[in-house]
Amino acid sequence: MQQDVVSQLFKTEYRKIVSVLCKLFGLEHMEIAEDIVSDVFMLACETWGLKGLPENPTAWIYLVSKNRTKDYLKRNNLFREKIQTEILKRSSADVELELDLSPKNIEDSQLQMMFAICHPSIPSEAQIALSLRLLCGFSIDEIANAFQTNKETINKRLFRAKEKLRKDDIKIEFPAASEITGRLETVATTLYLLFNEGYFSTHKDVKLQEKFCLEAMQLTYLLASNKATNYPFIQALLSLMCFHSSRFEARVDEDGENILYEKQNEALWNKELIERGKSYLYRAFEAGQISRYHYQAAIAYWHTHRADSTEKWENILQLYNHLLQIEYSPITALNRTFALYKVQGKATAIAEAEKLKLENNHLYHSLLGELYTGIDDGKAIAHFEQALELAKSKADKKVIADKLSDFR
């Protein structure tokens, strides 16, 4: 119980406090910021485990963070003097060396921190890894997972990125107007990954990390409502997030089990979020270049119509065709093939699916299992069995096992 609260708070609050601390200390001292916040969360674990949860866990975290920062500065006089001189260089006002955890400062620090991390001198992959680590408090394991690589690679990537930030003396501030577009794209990718991490979480059996998604939405909303960052692709990204989130309530049953899209109670879909998604999407299409988020949001829009119709699937297929030309991914290829099946039937889809060559992907075999069902049940079963073997999460395994039991 305490463990859940701590890990949930870690995911939402870690990056806020780290951002504020980094802004106070300067990015070159980010390790100190990370250490202080990690320390606070470790203390929370210990204290709450013994004494139970405080009345307001977030306030507790903030207060202890402030005190720990004070303690740290008291113990490290040299560091305090250095920071103080740097702050005086930046502004003429005599700034109190205290952690300002007001909503406004948290908001500004986070946005500026995102831009600082997404600096052009750092390779884009490293920017994303750094954002996930510093802004989202992802573990190295989780980041490695998201990039489908190993821990060592991520650690090296993070280390090099931090060195670069230090060497280039990158400040936590808003970028110049001429630089914003490029840098915003990396920020958007990070937010997109953050949202997906919550929405399609594979780390817990059936865990809706709703708050996680809401944090991603809140940050995207900050960008969408800020005149300097209010780009069409940001609107499209926010629209996509709204459409997906509209199914939060309908996705889980009383026991916390995942409910598949086809079996969800449509009445539980959040109409307000769908409407908001639509209005962001209209705005996104009003001007400017069409991004991958435009296509993804438009696909998500069609999925807010539950009933199958030729119009729905023909539109989805065309949107996937376009999306794949902007950016290939195995999951997009599989989804596109499913849409092709809905429009042109199983035989065509099977022929196309078998060209995808994704033999190590459980979703590939699930799709082929689905397509072969009723055409060649032997092959369907073989594919579902292979999918079951390849699937990692319990939730995925359950869905496949259910499909297999339909044949018996």
Added chain:
Amino acid sequence: MKEFLMIFRNEKREGGAAPSAEQMQLVMQEWQNWIGGIASQGKFVSTNRLYSEGSTLLPDGTVLDGPYAELKEVVGGYLIVKADSLQAAQEMAKGCPNLKYGGNVEIRAVMSIDQDVKSKAFLAEK
């Protein structure tokens, strides 16, 4: 994997009724479905359609209106794909909607700038 350029040629249309908006849309969907199939294998690089207007410059300074007037065929667009071999690229081209409408597809291996530079360096040495 190497890159291959597919060039879509059609016979020049002279007169005749223009296709309806619905027909156009259907043809577009066919093209998109074919290209989408290639993209879903991760083998798409880029594509573009070409407008029918244009001009051709000759060495003597003459400017001809429209795509090369002496040829019966016009290039309607191109697609660059990744494939292991010319044969594999040919296989991909088999589903091209252009073939269905009497056009053809020319497939050419793309020579990268890199190779180009190397061959130039080789010539200079000689």
